[in-house]
Amino acid sequence: MKEETQQTMASQSEAMAWSAAWDDECAPEALPPVSAQALQRWHDYAQIGHAMRRNQAQPAAQPPARRAANSPRWWVAAAASGVAMVWGVWLVSAPVQPGGMVATQAPAPATTWVALEQAHPQHAEVLAEHRAVSPSALRMPVGFARNVAWSGQ
Amino acid sequence: MRLVLAGWVWLLAMAPAAWAQSSPAPTLRELLVQLNQASVGQSYRGTMVVSAGEHMMTAKIWHACSGEQQRERVENLNGLKRITWRHNDTVTTVWPNQARAVTRRFDDLGIFPAALQVPWHSVAQHYTVQPQPIRRVAGRQAQGVRLQATDAMRFSYNLLIDEQTGVVLKLQTVAPDGAVLEQTAYSDIAFDNVAAITQHARLPALANGTRLTVERSDPVDPSAMGWRMGQPVAGFHPLRAYRLARGQDGDAPWALAPDWQWLFSDGLASISLVIGQDANAALSGNDLAEPVAVRQGATLSYARMVEGVRVTAVGEAPLPTLQAMVAALQRMAPNTTAEQPLK
Numbered sequence: 001m002k003e004e005t006q007q008t009m010a011s012q013s014e015a016m017a018w019s020a021a022w023d024d025e026c027a028p029e030a031l032p033p034v035s036a037q038a039l040q041r042w043h044d045y046a047q048i049g050h051a052m053r054r055n056q057a058q059p060a061a062q063p064p065a066r067r068a069a070n071s072p073r074w075w076v077a078a079a080a081s082g083v084a085m086v087w088g089v090w091l092v093s094a095p096v097q098p099g100g101m102v103a104t105q106a107p108a109p110a111t112t113w114v115a116l117e118q119a120h121p122q123h124a125e126v127l128a129e130h131r132a133v134s135p136s137a138l139r140m141p142v143g144f145a146r147n148v149a150w151s152g153q
Numbered sequence: 154m155r156l157v158l159a160g161w162v163w164l165l166a167m168a169p170a171a172w173a174q175s176s177p178a179p180t181l182r183e184l185l186v187q188l189n190q191a192s193v194g195q196s197y198r199g200t201m202v203v204s205a206g207e208h209m210m211t212a213k214i215w216h217a218c219s220g221e222q223q224r225e226r227v228e229n230l231n232g233l234k235r236i237t238w239r240h241n242d243t244v245t246t247v248w249p250n251q252a253r254a255v256t257r258r259f260d261d262l263g264i265f266p267a268a269l270q271v272p273w274h275s276v277a278q279h280y281t282v283q284p285q286p287i288r289r290v291a292g293r294q295a296q297g298v299r300l301q302a303t304d305a306m307r308f309s310y311n312l313l314i315d316e317q318t319g320v321v322l323k324l325q326t327v328a329p330d331g332a333v334l335e336q337t338a339y340s341d342i343a344f345d346n347v348a349a350i351t352q353h354a355r356l357p358a359l360a361n362g363t364r365l366t367v368e369r370s371d372p373v374d375p376s377a378m379g380w381r382m383g384q385p386v387a388g389f390h391p392l393r394a395y396r397l398a399r400g401q402d403g404d405a406p407w408a409l410a411p412d413w414q415w416l417f418s419d420g421l422a423s424i425s426l427v428i429g430q431d432a433n434a435a436l437s438g439n440d441l442a443e444p445v446a447v448r449q450g451a452t453l454s455y456a457r458m459v460e461g462v463r464v465t466a467v468g469e470a471p472l473p474t475l476q477a478m479v480a481a482l483q484r485m486a487p488n489t490t491a492e493q494p495l496k
Contacts, residue, residue: 137273141321149337
């Protein structure tokens with residue numbers, strides 16, 4: 001099975017190369033004399049190559065990942081995505097200034113997360129007071145009851 | 154056969170998109186108006202469940218609205234027994250087993266249409282409305298809507314809105330990474346028997362011997378207190394600043410909280426900056442050598458020292474937002490006349 005697959009892939013690669021040669025510069029009349037069988041084989045390979053190229057241009061005819069990976073554009077897009085991803089990570093991790101601008105100065109001091117149980121007992125009052133007064137357009141529809149349910153926990 | 158299967162897969166994949174296109178999404182403004190109108194135009198009773206991580210609270214709700222009168226009763230079913238009544242902008246909480254109660258009249262409780270104030274004008278710049286599929290919740294058909302934050306400086310919200318009444322049946326608060334931080338949902342809700350709902354939602358006379366504390370919010374001028382906000386996180390507008398005062402029945406003087414609070418909102422999320430030296434505002438009893446943060450559900454707290462003063466930011470917003478808000482605080486020379494004697 002594996003050997004058969006390799007042979008198929010080799011045939012397809014060969015057909016692609018031959019098809020390109022046929023299209024670009026190797027018209028039959030420019031080629032050295034060949035046998036009729038060989039000419040027919042070239043023709044067959046060319047047909048296969050054309051079909052494969054058409055398939056490359058038709059997204060639904062080939063699995064997306066394989067189709068994309070065969071395209072140089074995919075590699076350009078992947079490289080651009082990689083750069084954008086790195087920039088995005090930097091953007092998210094960078095300190096943010098008011099107004100949404102990214103700060104260029106030194107980052108804010110490190111923050112230590114504290115478990116709620118470790119917080120000062122009176123912090124519950126701070127939370128309750130915030131919930132008691134926090135304004136929101138969703139407050140009356142659902143927020144008031146939510147805030148009351150939380151308070152005292 | 155393969156083609157038929159592919160057709161079904163395609164149909165299933167495209168169904169949500171087709172649904173979204175078939176029902177045009179309301180604008181954020183329209184949606185919020187509808188939600189607020191529904192909340193003041195309906196009377197209902199039900200059981201609400203709030204869950205976040207290992208926390209889960211349950212409360213019985215009675216919500217009665219008639220004309221301009223809004224009454225609400227929230228009775229916690231977990232922990233210490235506590236019942237809260239709201240009559241328009243006055244909120245009274247009673248702890249029956251402790252024979253104590255607290256009452257407070259709010260200047261701005263967010264009652265519609267007053268809820269739609271300054272941040273209302275810019276809220277649509279920071280959230281978009283995305284229709285979601287219809288779901289079933291509390292035994293009722295509910296339309297899904299996502300209020301998607303346009304940046305990572307605020308949370309998003311998933312709503313399930315009752316198809317018949319427009320009442321919000323479920324609310325999810327979603328972090329920028331997609332994690333659901335908190336859920337509030339009705340497990341059951343009924344819109345019948347309005348008379349009984351109204352009766353339950355009415356504050357009864359307090360039991361004899363109940364110690365009543367009255368709270369009020371005394372306005373504060375931040376600049377007079379020696380503080381100004383440089384440039385808050387985009388979309389967050391200052392709404393008001395106040396200091397909490399508490400008094401007992403009788404002629405006892407009012408006790409003024411040592412900290413004052415500055416409120417900001419982007420229309421949906423709100424942030425409180427609690428500014429003061431007192432440990433009340435701290436997340437730990439010790440001096441804050443370094444900033445500390447705590448999260449409870451969708452509410453985060455972040456505290457650090459700013460020029461020798463302890464500042465705690467509390468809000469339904471990501472940590473970077475709270476950090477940026479505190480970083481934008483600027484200390485000026487305090488005005489010695491800021492401390493007005495209590496009346």
